Amino acid sequence: MTDLKEVALRAGVSRATAARAFASPDMVRPHTREQVFAAARQLGFRPNRLGRQLRLQTTQLIGVVVPNLLNPVFAEQFQSMEQAARARGYNLLLATTDYQAERESEVVEELLRQRVDGLVLTVTDARSNRVLQSLAQEDTPFVLAYHQPENPEYSAVSVDNRAGMALATRYLLQAGHRRIGMVAGSALQSDRARLRYAGYREAMHAAGLEALPLIEMPAHTQADFATLAPWLHDPQAPSALLCSNDLLAISLINELRRNGWSVPRQLSVMGFDGIALGTQMHPTLCSVVQPIAELAHTLIDQLLAQIAGATPASHCLPCQIRPGESIRPLEETSDDPLA
Template sequence: MSDLINVAKLAGVSRATAARAFSDPHLLRTDTLQKVLMASEQLGFRPNHIARQLRTQNSTTLGVLLPSLLNPIFARQLQAMERQARVAGYGLLVATSDYQPEREAAIVEHMLRQRVAGLVLTVADADHSAVLQTLQQAEMPFVLTHNVPQESHWPAICVDNRQAMQEATDHLLALGHRHIGMVAGPMLQSDRARLRYQGYGDAMQRAGLLSLPVIEMASHTQSDFARLQPQLQGDTPLSAVICTNDLLAISLIGAAARAGVRIPKQLSVMGFDGIDIGEHMAPSLASVTQPVDLLGAGAIDMLLQQASRGTRVLPHQIRLGASIAAPALSLIANSREPS
């Protein structure tokens, strides 16, 4: 990375003036400041040592990177984080990646240039994220939410996605379902979804049943019923599906109704997240509930403590709803092995 001297040379100013552009920009003339900032941008220079000083003395802004605010789970988490940060005297700078891993680096770089004091973020893949390596090298405090690092010790706060999905599948198995599928958005964009699929597979294997390939949708929040419909036909149709988030489950229930599939008589549907709107649907949505208020507030606490390492696992619950029921007798008959 180019150092401050190279920035000064390119801008045609002294090193002291270049340093002042990052530490006391209000002391420089506008045209001089713009020259330094343009040179810094051109050379890819980020003043780590100055940023550290600003973080420890002056910065009262925390960065937040979330996949989306269209999903109420992230919006409610953000609200909890904003409340907790405000109590501690901090404001939030918020950005969304739209579930696009390639956008994460640009967003984080922008936040570093904005001199945030630390970041709370959810990335596509915590164990293979170059963004987290960048933050570590910049000595920038950060906390992951929802991500569950498997090969590293990044600070994180989450539920046990694998265990939660195993329990959700166990509940459907206890109702008598044997042909259960999992519906997800693009799997490469979510390490959480991959862990949930492992939990589904754990439960099916323990029950001596075949776990099916993920029914992958093009979107994390919009279902394409045509991708599921073939699984509802034939000699062994699915009697239940678990979706990797509630919005996907709600979309699927609507699509099923339009296709004439009755929920839960013909197909039980369970979600994941426990968003409030699911309880007000007809039928009400069964779901794995995450303590999102606790997660949001806990992420800010972990970030400001800065001594936190490893993963803090929060409790989850299974919220029952009218979207799941025991399978119809005809489906049970079809699921029996031939004698």
């Protein structure tokens, strides 16, 4: 079996230089580093990272927990995080929970068995989460993604969910809408959705208008027309609907059109996330945009800082409105929902 000494001999460098090329490539001149790597390829040599990890008490692994990858928000986040982590010499291990609180404990425990150096977590509810309480007691470095935790001991990177949905509500108000409703998953199953509903209510009240009760869908990202229908035929039916996330908004538009309703002519629909898919549909989706790439890079920076000994910190990034064809000014919309 080829060893490091043979690689060094083939590359014409010392064994120490060859070892440094693999362990700390930035500390070796590019030409020399390439000589070592070329020799390793020719000889079929791969360095034993496990031995180095044991010596340094680090695996260079980061555990990432997201609800699922069906929502492009989390897929886009993971891709950007992977690029940022790789540039810093780390790799990611991914686990999904499908919005199940009991599953969170299982996947976090499994990642800890893999000896990850830290965790990036998106959980169902950060306020009373046993997993987070346990991690904090064990001093395991972790950063929350998308959450705005009340506990100052929790590190987090998010957008201001409440302010973002208030911004979306004002956007609809400025377009002339007064009967505005909000659609979310069952019982506001995530703390992000609860904050977004609070932002909607605050903006409506600030405008002197009544906030409608939440329109609850059976699933977090999937609309159901039968649930929505009673609201559409009410004498005070909404002229616009805010959705707690973009996938729910896209699903809602499809359900409406499938059942003979026109968006935005009869009903305006707005999402929250700003996923790229929203720009590729017809009508294009108006949405509150989260800076996903910036958020992902900030998550990695914050976690690595904690791994190095920094105290937990929270970052709240700004969001903005992405205009789209799914919104129409009310004065251009017929008063008759069936017109």
